[in-house]
Amino acid sequence: MTPTHVALTRSVRRAGRGRAQSFGRHPAQALVPYAYLFPTLVLLLVLMVVPIVMVIGYSLMDAVITTRESQFIGLDNYVEILASGKFLTALANTFWFVSVSVVAHMLLGLGFAMLLNSEAVSAVTRTVFRTLFVLPWLLTVAIIAILWRLLLNPNGVINAILSALGVVSGQHEWLADPNMALAAVTFINIWAGYPFFMISILAGLQGIPRDLYEAAEVDGAGAIRRFWSITLPQLRPIIISMALLDIIWTSQQFALIWMTTGGGPLNRTEMLSTFTYKLAFSDYDFAAASASAVIVLILSMILAYFYVRSQQARD
Amino acid sequence: MLMRRREFGRMTAVMATMAAMGLAGCGGSGTEGSGAGEVTLEFTQWWEPELPDGSLRALMDEFESANPGIKVELLSGPYASTKEQLVAGAAAQTMPDVVGLDGAWVSDFAKQGAIADLTALMSEQGYDDSELASQIQIDGATYMIPVVNFVYPMFTNMDLLERAGVSAVPSTREEFEAAAKAIAAVGDDISGWALPLSLEAPNGIQNDVMSWVWASGGSMLTEDGKPNLKGNADVKSACEFIKGLWDSGVVSPGAFTMKEQDKVEDFTNARVGMMIDSLAHVNTIREGNPDLDFGISALPAVDGYDGERGMPYASWGIGVSGTTEHPEQAWKLVEFLMGADVNATLADAAKAFPGNSTATPDYVESDALFAQAFEIWSSGTPANEFTGLPVSETLMREFDEQFQTYLSGDVDVDAMLTNAQQAWDEEF
Numbered sequence: 001m002t003p004t005h006v007a008l009t010r011s012v013r014r015a016g017r018g019r020a021q022s023f024g025r026h027p028a029q030a031l032v033p034y035a036y037l038f039p040t041l042v043l044l045l046v047l048m049v050v051p052i053v054m055v056i057g058y059s060l061m062d063a064v065i066t067t068r069e070s071q072f073i074g075l076d077n078y079v080e081i082l083a084s085g086k087f088l089t090a091l092a093n094t095f096w097f098v099s100v101s102v103v104a105h106m107l108l109g110l111g112f113a114m115l116l117n118s119e120a121v122s123a124v125t126r127t128v129f130r131t132l133f134v135l136p137w138l139l140t141v142a143i144i145a146i147l148w149r150l151l152l153n154p155n156g157v158i159n160a161i162l163s164a165l166g167v168v169s170g171q172h173e174w175l176a177d178p179n180m181a182l183a184a185v186t187f188i189n190i191w192a193g194y195p196f197f198m199i200s201i202l203a204g205l206q207g208i209p210r211d212l213y214e215a216a217e218v219d220g221a222g223a224i225r226r227f228w229s230i231t232l233p234q235l236r237p238i239i240i241s242m243a244l245l246d247i248i249w250t251s252q253q254f255a256l257i258w259m260t261t262g263g264g265p266l267n268r269t270e271m272l273s274t275f276t277y278k279l280a281f282s283d284y285d286f287a288a289a290s291a292s293a294v295i296v297l298i299l300s301m302i303l304a305y306f307y308v309r310s311q312q313a314r315d
Numbered sequence: 316m317l318m319r320r321r322e323f324g325r326m327t328a329v330m331a332t333m334a335a336m337g338l339a340g341c342g343g344s345g346t347e348g349s350g351a352g353e354v355t356l357e358f359t360q361w362w363e364p365e366l367p368d369g370s371l372r373a374l375m376d377e378f379e380s381a382n383p384g385i386k387v388e389l390l391s392g393p394y395a396s397t398k399e400q401l402v403a404g405a406a407a408q409t410m411p412d413v414v415g416l417d418g419a420w421v422s423d424f425a426k427q428g429a430i431a432d433l434t435a436l437m438s439e440q441g442y443d444d445s446e447l448a449s450q451i452q453i454d455g456a457t458y459m460i461p462v463v464n465f466v467y468p469m470f471t472n473m474d475l476l477e478r479a480g481v482s483a484v485p486s487t488r489e490e491f492e493a494a495a496k497a498i499a500a501v502g503d504d505i506s507g508w509a510l511p512l513s514l515e516a517p518n519g520i521q522n523d524v525m526s527w528v529w530a531s532g533g534s535m536l537t538e539d540g541k542p543n544l545k546g547n548a549d550v551k552s553a554c555e556f557i558k559g560l561w562d563s564g565v566v567s568p569g570a571f572t573m574k575e576q577d578k579v580e581d582f583t584n585a586r587v588g589m590m591i592d593s594l595a596h597v598n599t600i601r602e603g604n605p606d607l608d609f610g611i612s613a614l615p616a617v618d619g620y621d622g623e624r625g626m627p628y629a630s631w632g633i634g635v636s637g638t639t640e641h642p643e644q645a646w647k648l649v650e651f652l653m654g655a656d657v658n659a660t661l662a663d664a665a666k667a668f669p670g671n672s673t674a675t676p677d678y679v680e681s682d683a684l685f686a687q688a689f690e691i692w693s694s695g696t697p698a699n700e701f702t703g704l705p706v707s708e709t710l711m712r713e714f715d716e717q718f719q720t721y722l723s724g725d726v727d728v729d730a731m732l733t734n735a736q737q738a739w740d741e742e743f
Contacts, residue, residue: 154569
């Protein structure tokens with residue numbers, strides 16, 4: 001942050017305090033900001049707070065929704081869920097899926113963003129590739145799932161190409177092979193998610209002052225040194241924020257898994273989201289599903305806390 | 316610029332009104348206003364999107380003409396979302412008056428009291444149920460009446476069968492295995508049989524696995540309707556038979572994530588020689604590949620079995636809400652749909668078999684394939700033991716998980732059935 005920027009921020013804060021004091025003279029006018037916020041707060045309360053509180057309540061009961069008489073059982077549902085082998089499998093799969101996806105999103109996003117920001121490539125080429133690279137982002141999850149199911153079908157295009165190249169022989173089962181399924185759905189998720197990183201990092205790259213690079217060049221720094229000493233430190237806040245958001249989003253990925261493998265084969269692609277869905281809409285065990293959802297909520301809240309902290313550090 | 320008090324007051328009033336309007340938009344009911352003494356029945360089902368345009372509405376108009384003072388509002392959606400809506404409706408006790416049901420849902424809704432005891436309703440209304448082909452009962456009381464039934468015969472690609480040098484459609488397991496191997500040996504990446512085992516929609520266990528048990532007169536349940544997998548010779552023999560096909564490499568690749576529509580697509584494109592499938596897909600196959608020469612037959616049974624062939628089926632069932640304020644009018648609609656003529660019309664539109672045993676749909680006379688299917692249906696026994704079981708989709712999924720493990724060679728058949736039995740017992 002430049003000294004000028006700091007001085008400006010301080011003067012804005014002082015001006016804000018002055019306005020707050022002037023509102024203090026008219027109590028009714030001090031409520032104006034809250035009047036603007038009121039509709040949003042009501043909607044947040046009705047659509048978010050109430051359902052979350054209800055789900056937490058359900059998670060402490062023995063049977064909810066499907067029976068009219070349910071009793072308070074404390075943390076029994078949590079004990080049952082945490083002791084369940086399927087939950088632990090889903091947790092491990094989710095951890096693997098999220099970790100690999102986020103790292104790959106970051107590396108691909110950074111790589112493509114630098115490519116699109118490079119002056120070694122002509123403007124026309126950059127425009128063409130920017131359009132191509134961003135395409136996966138334009139498709140809905142349902143379309144992506146159907147598209148990749150067709151591509152990875154044993155009789156699909158991928159096998160036809162790889163067979164012609166001699167990489168695989170015959171009708172390889174990418175999504176139905178227990179040893180390949182998790183890698184396959186992770187690959188699909190990486191393909192679907194990297195453009196968001198790419199666009200955000202590209203915006204960050206374009207915001208780095210040119211004079212930093214020029215000064216480094218004068219000092220004799222090479223391309224790699226400039227990358228490590230200028231590009232990465234400048235992008236760090238964006239990368240950290242994006243990574244934390246991506247962890248939260250990817251850990252809640254449901255539609256892609258459900259529509260490609262349904263959590264199979266042999267539960268090899270079972271995620272926390274599919275595990276919770278099955279408890280609710282297949283077993284009708286809404287109490288256990290609520291406990292599972294609350295566990296996911298707690299994990300997300302922890303990540304959200306770090307995200308907010310990183311944002312505050314940026315500010 | 317500071318806001319004056321009057322302006323602030325106005326603005327607050329506008330904000331409050333906007334918020335109230337927003338909230339009002341979240342509530343409300345979709346039911347039309349009724350005239351004096353007029354009743355509007357809500358009828359939720361997934362049938363309308365699967366029927367020719369306007370055919371179900373036409374039947375409802377006919378019902379409204381015959382029953383002045385009763386209107387029917389159709390609430391239609393896809394099968395999966397209908398189920399989720401009904402689960403939510405059952406929870407909130409806002410179930411529509413008349414509901415389309417799948418046999419797999421009946422037990423859970425009946426336990427919740429979300430759907431009405433139709434035996435009591437029929438008795439109150441003095442209804443003679445002798446024409447009903449079947450009724451789905453829980454503890455001796457009817458909760459669902461199948462309106463139309465979709466039979467699941469064996470579909471065979473006659474061209475591939477001929478290319479494989481097989482002269483007749485297989486009628487025993489041995490013949491089926493030989494035919495599947497011969498078709499797979501044709502080459503061109505063609506498989507003998509399609510086996511969809513996706514965990515997302517695990518109905519392959521019902522239609523493509525357990526159907527082999529039922530076809531030979533076997534059962535997966537005890538006489539009192541409890542799980543009977545461990546040590547069950549009929550189930551074990553069917554599982555071993557399928558494992559034999561699997562090990563021979565005659566099953567389509569991708570079985571562990573294959574869904575019903577994938578199976579139909581493979582068959583339509585002549586990538587697989589045989590499949591067990593709903594008769595409802597005949598038109599889909601014909602439209603997808605008009606040149607495909609295919610036939611249907613009863614499911615093969617074990618050698619030497621001469622009893623009635625169990626024939627897997629699925630139904631469009633109907634029930635009445637347990638909390639409806641108009642049980643009498645709701646029953647009138649059920650009775651109307653189960654009448655011989657109306658039932659035949661609906662079956663005709665759906666290309667299904669009627670739930671009224673005296674109804675005969677026209678398409679049976681006009682299409683040789685359907686005539687053959689009607690003959691198979693009439694000479695066999697409708698068999699679907701998952702109907703009426705608690706959380707039947709979960710039971711299928713749990714068996715599916717164990718079955719995939721068995722097919723992968725991780726456990727033997729006895730361990731697989733023991734594990735599946737244990738998982739099923741927990742649900743009961």
